[in-house]
Amino acid sequence: MSTEHPITFKRLQLEESASFDRSTLDYIHRASSTGLYEIRGLGAKRKLPHFDDLVFLTASLSRYPLEGYREKCSTKTVLGTRFAKKPIVLDTPITIAGMSFGALSANVKEALGKAATAMGTSTTTGDGGMTSEERLSSKTLVYQCLPSRYGFNPDDVRRADAIEVVLGQGAKPGGGGMLLGQKVNPRVAKMRTLPEGVDQRSASRHPDWTGPDDLTIKIQELRELTDWEKPIYVKVGATRVYNDVKLAVHAGADVVVVDGMQGGTAATQTCFIEHAGIPTLAAVRQAVAALQDLDMIGKVQLIVSGGIRTGADVAKALALGADAVAIGQGVLMALGCNRDSYQQGGQNHSAEADYAALGTKAGYCHHCHTGKCPVGVTTQDAILEQRLEPENGAKHVKNYLKTLTMELTTLARACGKQDVHHLEPEDLVALTVEAAAMARVPLAGTNWIPGHNG
Amino acid sequence: MENLTFDLAQQSVRALNQHLHGSPESLAGQHIEVINPDGAHNIAVGINAPVKVTIQGHAGYYAAGMNKFADVTIEGSASTGVAENMMSGKVHVKGFASNGAGASAHGGLLVIDGDAGLRCGISLKGGDIVVGGSVGSFSGFMAQAGRMVVCGNAGDALGDSLYEAVIYVKGEIKSLGADAQIEPLGEADISALTGLLAAAGLSHKPEDFKRVASARSLYHWNADADQTY
Amino acid sequence: MCGIVGLLLKKPALYSRLGELMVPMLIGMTERGPDSAGMAVFGQPLPEGQRKISIYSGLTEAGASYDWVGLADALNASLKVKAHTTIKGNHAIFTFEGPADPVKAFVKQYDPKLHLLSAGRSIDLYKDIGTPAEVAQRYAFEALTGSHLVGHTRMATESAVTPDRAHPFTAGEDFCLVHNGSLSNPNGVRRMLEPRGIKFETDNDTEAACRFLEWRLREGDDLPSALQKGFEALDGFFTFLMGTPTELALIRDPFACKPAVVAETDDYVAIASEFRSLAHLPDVKHAKVFEPAPEEMYVWKI
Numbered sequence: 001m002s003t004e005h006p007i008t009f010k011r012l013q014l015e016e017s018a019s020f021d022r023s024t025l026d027y028i029h030r031a032s033s034t035g036l037y038e039i040r041g042l043g044a045k046r047k048l049p050h051f052d053d054l055v056f057l058t059a060s061l062s063r064y065p066l067e068g069y070r071e072k073c074s075t076k077t078v079l080g081t082r083f084a085k086k087p088i089v090l091d092t093p094i095t096i097a098g099m100s101f102g103a104l105s106a107n108v109k110e111a112l113g114k115a116a117t118a119m120g121t122s123t124t125t126g127d128g129g130m131t132s133e134e135r136l137s138s139k140t141l142v143y144q145c146l147p148s149r150y151g152f153n154p155d156d157v158r159r160a161d162a163i164e165v166v167l168g169q170g171a172k173p174g175g176g177g178m179l180l181g182q183k184v185n186p187r188v189a190k191m192r193t194l195p196e197g198v199d200q201r202s203a204s205r206h207p208d209w210t211g212p213d214d215l216t217i218k219i220q221e222l223r224e225l226t227d228w229e230k231p232i233y234v235k236v237g238a239t240r241v242y243n244d245v246k247l248a249v250h251a252g253a254d255v256v257v258v259d260g261m262q263g264g265t266a267a268t269q270t271c272f273i274e275h276a277g278i279p280t281l282a283a284v285r286q287a288v289a290a291l292q293d294l295d296m297i298g299k300v301q302l303i304v305s306g307g308i309r310t311g312a313d314v315a316k317a318l319a320l321g322a323d324a325v326a327i328g329q330g331v332l333m334a335l336g337c338n339r340d341s342y343q344q345g346g347q348n349h350s351a352e353a354d355y356a357a358l359g360t361k362a363g364y365c366h367h368c369h370t371g372k373c374p375v376g377v378t379t380q381d382a383i384l385e386q387r388l389e390p391e392n393g394a395k396h397v398k399n400y401l402k403t404l405t406m407e408l409t410t411l412a413r414a415c416g417k418q419d420v421h422h423l424e425p426e427d428l429v430a431l432t433v434e435a436a437a438m439a440r441v442p443l444a445g446t447n448w449i450p451g452h453n454g
Numbered sequence: 455m456e457n458l459t460f461d462l463a464q465q466s467v468r469a470l471n472q473h474l475h476g477s478p479e480s481l482a483g484q485h486i487e488v489i490n491p492d493g494a495h496n497i498a499v500g501i502n503a504p505v506k507v508t509i510q511g512h513a514g515y516y517a518a519g520m521n522k523f524a525d526v527t528i529e530g531s532a533s534t535g536v537a538e539n540m541m542s543g544k545v546h547v548k549g550f551a552s553n554g555a556g557a558s559a560h561g562g563l564l565v566i567d568g569d570a571g572l573r574c575g576i577s578l579k580g581g582d583i584v585v586g587g588s589v590g591s592f593s594g595f596m597a598q599a600g601r602m603v604v605c606g607n608a609g610d611a612l613g614d615s616l617y618e619a620v621i622y623v624k625g626e627i628k629s630l631g632a633d634a635q636i637e638p639l640g641e642a643d644i645s646a647l648t649g650l651l652a653a654a655g656l657s658h659k660p661e662d663f664k665r666v667a668s669a670r671s672l673y674h675w676n677a678d679a680d681q682t683y
Numbered sequence: 684m685c686g687i688v689g690l691l692l693k694k695p696a697l698y699s700r701l702g703e704l705m706v707p708m709l710i711g712m713t714e715r716g717p718d719s720a721g722m723a724v725f726g727q728p729l730p731e732g733q734r735k736i737s738i739y740s741g742l743t744e745a746g747a748s749y750d751w752v753g754l755a756d757a758l759n760a761s762l763k764v765k766a767h768t769t770i771k772g773n774h775a776i777f778t779f780e781g782p783a784d785p786v787k788a789f790v791k792q793y794d795p796k797l798h799l800l801s802a803g804r805s806i807d808l809y810k811d812i813g814t815p816a817e818v819a820q821r822y823a824f825e826a827l828t829g830s831h832l833v834g835h836t837r838m839a840t841e842s843a844v845t846p847d848r849a850h851p852f853t854a855g856e857d858f859c860l861v862h863n864g865s866l867s868n869p870n871g872v873r874r875m876l877e878p879r880g881i882k883f884e885t886d887n888d889t890e891a892a893c894r895f896l897e898w899r900l901r902e903g904d905d906l907p908s909a910l911q912k913g914f915e916a917l918d919g920f921f922t923f924l925m926g927t928p929t930e931l932a933l934i935r936d937p938f939a940c941k942p943a944v945v946a947e948t949d950d951y952v953a954i955a956s957e958f959r960s961l962a963h964l965p966d967v968k969h970a971k972v973f974e975p976a977p978e979e980m981y982v983w984k985i
Contacts, residue, residue, distance in 0.1 A: 036675060149558040149577055153541055154500050154520035181674060193560070193579040193598045194617060198673040201615055203596055207557040207576040208516070208535035210920065210940035211865065212684050212838060213715040213956075217495050221516045224471045225500035247684060250717070250838050493958030512958045512972065531972060533958060534942060552942065552974055571974055572939050591937070591977065610937075 027270075037271060039178065041368025041378060042329060043171050043264040043307060048279045050262065051313045053435030054428045055444065058414035066413035073409040074419040077324050079301045080162060080231020080254040083223070087231055087254075088140055088162055090324070091120025092405045093420060094314055096397075097259075097305050097326035098144045098164060098235070100126025102179050102188040103266030103368065105385040106133050108335060108377055111393030113137030115331075118394065119401045124164060124326070127177035127202070129191050130156040137390075142233065145222070147203040148177050150192040154225060162255075163222050164233040165215070167244075168204075170263030170280070170306040172272040173237025176202030180267060183371040185380040212247035219252040233257050238283035238306065239276075245290035245302075255301045257326065258287045262307025264329040266378050267369035280306035280317075282438035285425075288321030297321075311407020318408070319423035320439060327404075334400035335393045336375035338365050342387040349387070351375055455485045455506070462497075463490040471499055474524075478503035493533065498526050504543070518545045521562060534571075537564045540581055553590070556583045559600065565654040572609070575602045578619050584654035594621045594666070595631065603650050605658055616668040622647055624663050635669045684838040685850070685863040686712025687943070689924045689954035691831035691931045691983050697950060698726070702827030704964060708953065709815040709824070709834050711960030716836025719849040720818040721810030723859040723926055726829035728804040734856075735778040736786060737800040737808045741846055744796075747772035754797075758789055771822050776807055783856065798847055803857030805928040810849040830985045833926040835861035848887045854897030857928045862889040863956055864941040866919035892917055896925070907980050910934055914978065924954060932982045939977035946970040952983045 016022065030038060059065035066073060080087040096116050101109050103126060110133040116123045122140035125131075129151020135141055143160030145152060157163060168174060179188070179200040189196040209218045219232050234248040235257035248256045260280025265273065284304050291297050304317045305326035317325050329337070340355070340362035341348050351362065354374030358367045368378035376387030412420045415427045429444040430436035436443040437450040448454050460470045470488060474481070485506040491497055495514035498507050501524035509517065512530035521540040528536070531549035540559040547555075550568035557573070559581025566574075566583070572590035575583050578597035588606030595611070597619035607625035614631020621634075622643070630636070639647075639661070647660035688708040692698055701724065709720060729735060740749035751770045755777065758766050764779035764786060779786055783802040790797055801808035807829075809822045815836050819825065835850035851859035866872075869891035873883055881894045895916060899909035906927065913923075914936075922941040925932045933954060935943060946953045946961045948970045953961050961967055975981050 149539065149579070152539060152558065153560065154502070154522060154539070155541075157500075157520070158502075195673070198617075199675050201596065201672065203577065205940075207573065207595075208538045208554040213686065213863070214515075214534070214942075216714055217515045221496045221499050221519050224468065224496045225520060227472065227475060228468070247838065250684075492962030493960075495957075495959075511968075512962070514957060514959060531958070533944070549972070550974065552944075553939065572977065590939070 037269045039180070039267050039369050040270055040273070040366045041264065041266045042273075042366040043262045044274050045366070046274060048262065049281050049432065049434040049438055050279060050307060051281060051316045053281070053432045054316050054430050054439055054441065056312075056315070056319075056411055056415060056427055057429060058411070058427075059416060063416050065416055066418065068410065068413060071413070071418070073413050073417060074421075075405060075409060077421070079303070079324060080233075081301070082231075082254040082299050083228065083252070084162075084231040084254055085227075085229045086161075088122060088142075090122060090140065092401065092408075093318060093322075093324040094119075094308075094401055094404055094408075095121050095142075095303065095324055095326045096123040096331055097263075097328035098124035098126045098142070098166070098169075099328055099332075100128040100177070100179075100266070101131045101134070102126070102128040102150075102183060102192065102380070103378055104332075105376065105379055105388065106131055106187075107385050107388045107390050108332075108393065109134040110137045110390040111335060111388065112331060112397060113139075113141070114390060114394035115397035115401065116140065118398045119405070121401065122161070125160075128179075128188065129153070130160070131191075135159060144235075146177065147206045148192075149207065150177075150194075157222065157225055160230065162231045162233060163226070164235050164257065165219065165222070165253075166235045168237035168239075168259075169235070169265065170237045170259035170261050170277045171265035172268045173239045173277045174204055175268055175272050175276075176204040178202060178265075178267040178369075180369055180371070183369075183380045188380055212251045215248075215251040223252075231255055233303070235259060237261075237263070237276075238278045238280065241278070241283045241286035242290045245287045246294060249291070249294050249296050249300050253300060255303060255323075256287065256291075257303040257305065258283050259326075260284075260304070260306025263305055264332075265368075279438065280304060280308075281435060284317060284320045284322060285438065285440045291321075311404040312411060314404055314408045315411040315420070315423060316428060318420055319427050320425055320441075323421065327401075331397050331400065332377050334397045335377050335388060336396070337373075337377050338362050339375055342375040343392055344387050344389065351387075456483050457485050457487065459487045459489060461489050462492065462494050467494050467496055470497065474498055474501050474503075474505065474507070476503070478505075478523075481505040491530070495533070498524070501526070501543070512549070521545060531568070532566075536566075537562070537581075540564065550587065551585075555585075556581055559583070563650075563653055569606065574604075575600070575619070575621075578602065582650055582653075584650050584656065586654070586656055588625065591628070592631070594619060594634075597621070601646060601650060603647065603654070603663070605656060613666050613668070615672065616666075618668065620646075621666040622663040623666060624658055627664070627666070630666065633669050633672045634666050637665045637667050639663065639665050684716070684865075685861075686715030686836040686956045686960070687861045687863050687922065687924050687954070688712060688834040688956075688960055689832065689926075689931050689933070689952075691952045691985060692950065693952070693985070694950055695830075698830055699828045701829045701832060702823075702825045704951070705827070705832055705834065706819045706825050707963045708955055708960040709819055709836065711962075712836040712956060713815050715956060716838050717814055718839040719810065719812045719837045719846055720815040720835065721808070721837075721846075721849045721851050721861070722818075722822075722824060722827075722832060722834040723801065723806055723808045723851045723853070724827050724829040724832045725805045725857075725926055725928055726807070728928055729778065731804075733778060733780055734783040734786070734802060734804060735776055735807070736783060736790070736802045737806075738775050738777065738790060739773060739798040739800050739810065739846060740775070740796075741773040741811060742796045742798055743794060749773060749775075751775045754790065754793060757793060758786065762786065762789060773811070774809055774822060801853045801859065802855075803928070806853070806857045806859065806926070808851060808853060808859065810846045810851070812846055812849075831926060831931055833859055833861055833924055833931065848885050850889055851926070852887075852890050852893035854893050855900065858897070858900065858925070860889065860893045860896065860923055860925045862892060863922045863943075864920035864936070866892060866917055866921060868918040872916060888919070892921070892923065906930070906932055907982070910980055922956075930982050930984050932980065933975055934980050935975055935977045937977050943975050944972065945975055945981070946972045
């Protein structure tokens with residue numbers, strides 16, 4: 001008698017479960033081994049409704065395009081006109097988001113500053129304070145005031161160009177900063193007043209105010225400190241965006257920064273990154289609606305961040321009503337994050353072995369929290385940080401921002417705009433029902449905006 | 455000493471702070487008296503010179519916030535965040551202080567004759583705080599560096615999540631926070647207490663205080679330790 | 684997003700000055716709450732057989748020109764309650780004989796857009812949109828008399844700043860509550876109470892707290908017991924100030940992030956979110972000024 005069944009079902013023996021897929025199995029195996037949540041860097045990796053689900057209605061018989069180059073399309077952007085004596089004036093609406101020295105190396109901060117200066121835009125400090133590298137290299141520097149207040153001091157407030165009071169960020173609204181011991185090197189430790197090598201715990205609330213009524217007074221304090229010269233930004237991770245923007249305006253913000261769930265971090269719990277906060281696409285229109293309802297369009301500016309990657313993303317964010325965008329992960333990738341090689345001493349070097357040592361590969365890495373960044377970006381290691389040379393890094397970031405600005409103006413010109421700030425929601429349609437509902441623009445080929453007119 | 459008076463019933467806090475932001479040369483030898491403060495917020499915020507300021511009455515939020523070099527006395531009480539983020543200098547509250555007194559202070563000395571509210575010395579980063587009365591719950595929360603002296607009692611969760619700051623308490627401690635523990639007083643503690651109490655003008659005996667410091671068990675994440683985080 | 688004020692006069696000789704002392708307190712809280720204001724005043728109770736209700740017509744088309752007399756006439760014709768009115772534009776106090784519920788039901792069906800603010804023997808309640816100064820002027824707060832009051836200023840988030848979400852919230856008769864802070868589980872509390880016959884008018888978190896206390900008081904708890912249960916049932920951050928015909932009561936949650944300060948003399952007890960609302964009060968320089976401790980119940984009686 002034959003020992004083999006006459007019919008075999010080879011393919012079904014490798015059937016993956018959608019709920020308990022490999023990623024979930026890995027999660028459960030890891031949790032059962034360590035008893036601790038997973039921590040990683042970057043932002044939400046899962047697929048979400050995003051700017052890719054919107055497309056522009058560019059020139060047609062009823063809308064005439066501008067000629068590239070000769071017919072100008074202005075990108076000048078002014079932020080902080082409401083109360084400050086010295087608003088921020090930028091040459092492009094693309095700014096560099098707050099990222100900490102500690103998460104990033106000093107070389108990176110210098111590179112970002114140089115690139116921003118060359119592009120006529122701003123950089124932003126992060127959780128850990130202001131480094132002299134960044135202040136000296138960045139022409140326009142926004143100084144964050146965070147719950148931890150690491151390194152926060154009045155001298156740096158006085159030498160900043162704007163202050164950003166941070167309630168939260170898109171990667172982890174409600175969570176505080178995080179820096180693991182391997183990145184708390186002597187310099188970082190000193191700036192943050194921490195013992196070297198300890199895992200930093202961070203507060204999730206500010207120590208001296210809670211709620212918009214108290215934020216009003218805190219903003220006034222910061223204004224008093226700067227003799228009312230510098231704009232005050234208020235940054236929120238995108239959750240109850242409509243209410244938050246209204247309250248931030250009531251509290252006296254000059255600029256509101258809204259960071260969607262695709263926003264990155266150098267280290268936080270994965271459960272936060274993937275399951276807290278709303279997509280940037282949904283956040284933008286809510287923020288704009290809040291400003292409209294308060295008649296604050298043009299008086300309080302809106303900066304949007306969280307997964308802004310391309311010139312098209314920038315254009316769409318502006319079309320939906322943002323005055324500017326902030327980019328974090330994108331500029332780190334411009335510096336080499338997830339690239340398989342780095343440039344040091346005028347030569348190309350392969351980083352593949354270092355990615356492999358982390359158990360990953362270029363294109364998949366999110367191990368910023370380890371401090372072992374193969375390309376020297378999110379590290380405090382004295383050897384690794386040499387892999388990012390400030391001049392070279394600055395050139396790469398400048399190229400990236402330049403490309404984005406060119407793409408922005410290309411699309412704006414094709415929509416007939418002489419100023420990128422004239423882009424409007426009616427220039428867009430959506431490719432999916434979710435995107436149409438979130439962005440409040442019609443589904444392509446229809447008049448339908450789900451939840452708004454049907 | 456040149457005495458100047460700012461009457462906040464007639465002048466704005468803005469005008470007062472503008473004056474107090476003058477250069478050390480322009481402020482040299484001045485003693486500024488602030489009358490009718492009536493709970494106004496942000497009085498004497500961001501001073502950057504060794505000037506003397508007396509606030510005759512109750513101050514609102516963030517009095518003497520981010521102080522550098524100045525010597526500020528508040529004859530009444532102070533609301534939330536007195537001397538928050540102070541870098542150096544001295545702030546003396548004759549009455550009671552509300553929540554977050556001395557929050558995140560990097561240096562200088564904050565003296566509170568009466569009680570302090572909750573979260574006294576939260577996020578302390580090197581400053582010194584001496585409280586003649588008691589402090590509320592969560593005092594010394596996440597205090598990283600510096601010293602706190604509490605001559606009265608402490609509320610719940612004292613020194614929760616403490617780093618390297620040290621808290622001395624004379625009275626009862628309602629409960630200790632995560633990772634805070636009582637340790638024996640050493641020579642250095644006696645010496646520190648002597649100095650701090652003298653600077654605050656208080657005459658308690660150093661030996662009567664308990665030392666509260668970090669057990670340092672939260673410094674590295676460890677699954678087996680069954681940490682509360 | 685809010686400022687709270689409370690004032691209790693210890694000497695009846697001062698009752699005529701209640702409003703005059705209160706208005707600067709309310710205006711001191713303008714920055715904390717610029718969008719709307721509310722005030723509940725407790726005065727001499729009506730005799731047992733009478734009741735009064737405060738009604739707001741701001742949500743009707745006629746608004747401040749509402750035909751209150753017409754309503755009073757219809758009410759008297761239908762229920763024979765001998766109602767008489769005190770009218771201030773979009774606000775009216777109806778005083779009448781007999782219980783409050785039939786009159787409330789009549790008003791509701793007479794014009795569903797009328798908003799019932801309060802009911803009882805001692806309480807009059809006002810709320811409207813506008814700055815505290817505007818609201819105080821609209822209803823001549825300065826001239827109000829009484830033994831004690833609870834007031835509130837609000838920073839709103841809804842696009843239509845509607846007064847029905849303004850505080851004080853009332854429950855049953857002669858009880859009101861104002862809240863500074865944010866509750867994190869109001870929806871669960873509401874869903875627990877609705878099957879027990881407690882009716883909600885808004886999705887406001889403060890109303891959830893007020894109705895919870897209404898339920899506990901209805902079930903026979905005294906105020907301290909009800910508040911103790913409130914500590915367990917209500918999650919989030921709060922300073923609550925409550926008024927009954929004879930008391931003001933104050934509690935703060937264990938985190939005590941929302942501010943409160945008290946000034947007490949032989950003549951009065953005054954409470955506010957910030958001292959600057961107390962600075963003008965008579966002899967405040969010699970008052971006992973203190974911060975209420977978290978989780979403790981402070982009760983002051985007239």
